[in-house]
Amino acid sequence: MLDVAQAVEIDSVVKRYGTVTALHGVSMAIAEGEFFTLLGPSGCGKTTLLRCIAGFEQVSGGAIRLHGEDIAPLPPHKRMVNTVFQNYALFPHMTVLDNVTFGLLRRGWGTRDAEARGREVLRLVQLSEFAQRRPGQLSGGQQQRVALARALAPRPKVLLLDEPLSALDLKLRQAVRSELKSIQRETGIAFVFVTHDQEEALTMSDRIAVMSAGHVQQVGPPREIYEAPQTRFVADFIGxxxxxxxxxxxxxxxxxxxxxxxxxxxxxxxxxxxxxxxxxxxxxxxxxxxxxxxxxxxxxxxxxxxxxxxxxxxxxxxxxxxxxxxxxxxxxxxxxxxxxxxxxxxxxxxxxxxxx
Amino acid sequence: MAGAAPQGASAGSDIYRGNGPRLLLPVWLWVGIFLVAPVLIMAVYSVLTKEFRGGVIWDFTLAAYDQFFLDRGLFGDEPPRIEWTYIGIFWRSIWQAGLATVLCLLIGFPTAWFIATRPARVRSVWLFLITIPYWVNLLIRTVSMKFLIRDTGPLNEFLLWAGIIDTPLALVNTNFAVQLGLFYSYLPFMVLPIYAAVERYDFSLSEAAADLYADSWTTLRLIILPVVKPGIVAGCILVFVPSLGAFLAPELLGGAKTFMIGSLIEEQFKGAAGNWPFGAAASMILLSIVMAVLLLHARAQTKGDRT
Missing domain, CATH: 2.40.50.140 (Nucleic acid-binding proteins)
Structure with missing residues (x-):
């Protein structure tokens, strides 16, 4: 593994809420350009781990390294990671383009450069003609793609996706899956994808980390997870x-x-x-x-x-x-x-x- | 009847649509009797001639408006100059109401934010505490305020006792006292609409902003304030409009120097010294100012929504 650049290293991360422990010393490494999925039932700690990487939650112990630098002590706005939220969290009072350029302008981009980059990502998600619309005027699938474009625009080192497909209906979800996968390949950005849907995990991921009750049960490629489960939990949960x-x-x-x-x-x-x-x-x-x-x-x-x-x-x-x-x-x-x-x-x- | 129910339900929308105008009748009556009619009466009175012991004589004249805006000398025979007395009172009232609105916003927004971000069960307790003073009559509360801040009141006694001052502060009959009264009277009208807006605010928007490299101040300025703006505007209108016409706080806590529109109008309808047409005219002018503010706001609102 030494020759593969690590985008993110999760090193014995512990998260406690009062007396409840949500993450019991979780460790894993996510490679550059990898589609990495955190899979598990609700309450297994997958979203908590994602929020720790984004910075919305402070870890109680351990380190999170982004390209080798420990980012655990940094506030979210100083971390070069972006998030696609489960409910998209689009800014309702701004146009689609303003949503997409928001992060760029905060990073100190000039208005014209930010706009050019914004239009480029909107083209990537095939929403060019919606640049001047408000989020409220878009369908769920379109909003999902705006959220993706907004998070991709600043070229984050890692993109975090918190169950981004769960609000879409089945047909749309299947179409978006392959689209998301091809965008990931095109941009070469490491994706950390949280889901409770095993089919989603198996079809999209390069590797999957199966989590349960704040522990990592198994990390591996989809085929290995399915065909060579190591624990009762993994064997039972997947398929x-x-x-x-x-x-x-x-x-x-x-x-x-x-x-x-x-x-x-x-x-x-x-x-x-x-x-x-x-x-x-x-x-x-x-x-x-x-x-x-x-x-x-x-x-x-x-x-x-x-x-x-x-x-x-x-x-x-x-x-x-x-x-x-x-x-x-x-x-x-x-x-x-x-x-x-x-x-x-x-x-x-x-x-x-x-x-x- | 039970057997006919399904058929009635399917045709229901048509039935109610036909009844629409009739069902709206109570609303039209209410608005007509309690809103349109009083304004019309006031408009008519403002162009009538005053009678000496109060009341009006049915002679059409613009004398009331003339008196408000123009100064024709003691005997009314000099060339007209602009009368600054009443415009000055209006200006001072607008300024006082504006200041009260700003103060209420500065205190009300953090208060509303604090309440809206508490756990759901504690929130209702805080809201209840905010509204408790409103179970007591405004007149009594305003008089109590005067008692609290007068020269020998608890506030001055305390400051003297603590050694912070050596002579009592003259607080009554000052702008400060009027401000305090207005602020105290109308603060909840600022807190409640902002609370309602903040409670609906989706905090994942703040997380999204932080995720996209915005610090807390930028998030407040670019995301939170614009999203909860309707609540802030509603709060400002609910404080500004009644503050502008208030007469209890200026009357009881202020003096001659803090004379405001509300007192001016009230005086015109009190006793033999009153002047009904002049009071009505002043009310119409006040109403015009308020309507102008509301229309400007509505115009800005629709413009903002369209872009």
Whole structure:
């Protein structure tokens, strides 16, 4: 990582509100030009961390370095970062152009240069013809793009985005996603993007930090987060998964030997921190397949099914009573009758032993 | 009736639209009887001839306006010069009301800001405290104010006792006393509309401004003040207009030197020395000034919205 320039380094940041701790010593590094997402349920501390980077919240401990310089003691107006707010926070009494040039003028730009730069960013977000409108005369999607233009205009070292798509309707949100991603590539500015929407995170990010209860659970590229979750929380929060109770007999490096319910033994990749003893195995529903009773890795009984169009969800029960979900693609095999005894096969390399 | 309800509801808007003018009747009556009629009566009285024991004689004349603006000498036979007495009183009143408005704004804005930024439950307590004095009659409060600041009142007693002064301050019958009275009487009219505007203010706008490199002073000047301006303007109008016509504070706390429009008009309708047409004319002139201020404000407002 040494050869990659770090845009932001979060170093053991702690944030307390009275007796409540919102961030328990969070650390992560965001690379230059990276689309970095903070993902987690509400109350996990992702927005608090973003507000600490912007300067709206004072950290209780730790450092935040912007291009190597600790900015934690600086007030927000002295930090070279800009924010796209969840509710956009556009200045209602100013035109779109005045909104966009506001930051430039405060940075000491001349009126004419600021206006030229303002029109340039408005072109980037395709709002050139709305320069003289008031924010109140624009649609939600247009306001969102004004907020983006306003934050991009001063060429911040890092752009912070606080759930910027949550106020848009679904169709618009999907269109804006790819637009946002291409603007990020075009400008080369590191984006720190806060969301609770895993699909948003998986489709847009270079890397994702999954947060829960003020801790970072896992940091990695989307594929790694989805396919190689390290903790129960990540496996459960991202997508759908089956958590199977297993007994770990041996861990050597990144591989564990374990015993499945029903007694079958198997070797599988283990998350760092996995230990011998009782553990949890995560298997995605689409990576389980049906076979005849007595074969496969697990013995299950068919309970019910849910038809979802592109695929069908089969609800199963193991001998010890644990529930299991299998996803069967449309047109691949028949749905077993309720009560039928079946075998389940885990696709090679698809199971993962979690850390807790 | 219950069975017919859905049909009635679907046609409801048409029914009410047809009834519109009739439903507005109470409003028109109220405005007509209590607003239009009194102004018309005043306008008519201002162009009638005065009767000696008060009241009017139905002879059309512009004598009242003439008396207000022109000086024709003691016996009315000299060439007319501009009469400065009443214009002076008006000017002093406008100045006093303007000063009271500025004072109320300087104290009222921080007060309103303070209240609006408290937690929701504490806010109503603060608002209640602001309005408590208004449960007491204005006359009684103004007299109490006089008692507080007179030569042997608690304020002077305290300053003497503390050794800050060695002779009592002569506060009663001064501009200061009138200002104090006006300020005290009308401060809540400044606080409440500004409070309403600040309470609606979206504080993420201040965060956005700080995020875009604006320090607190710039944020106040370029974002907060323009956004809450309607509340400030409303507060200023609500303080300026009644201050301009006030007569309790000038009458009780001021002296001959602080004579204001309100007292001038009041005198014209009191007892045998009164002059109803002159009082009506002065009222019409006062009304014109107030209307001019409001129209200018409305003009500025629509202009600001259009750009």
């Amino acid at each position: 759908e998964t089956n958590l199977i109770d297993v007994t770990v007999t041996q861990v050597s490096g990144a591989v564990a030997r374990l015993q499945l319910p029903g007694g079958a033994a198997m070797d599988c990749p283990a998350a760092p921190g996995a230990r011998p003893g009782p553990g949890h195995l995560s298997v995605r529903p689409e990576r389980l397949s049906l076979c005849a009773a007595g074969q496969g890795d697990l013995a299950a009984v068919m309970q019910d099914h849910v038809y979802l169009g592109t695929d069908t969800q089969l609800l199963m029960r193991l001998a010890d009573g644990a529930r299991l979900v299998v996803r069967q693609q449309a047109g691949s095999g028949t749905v077993p009758d309720p009560g039928a005894a079946l075998g389940l096969r885990i696709e090679a390399g698809a199971a993962r032993l979690l850390a807790d």
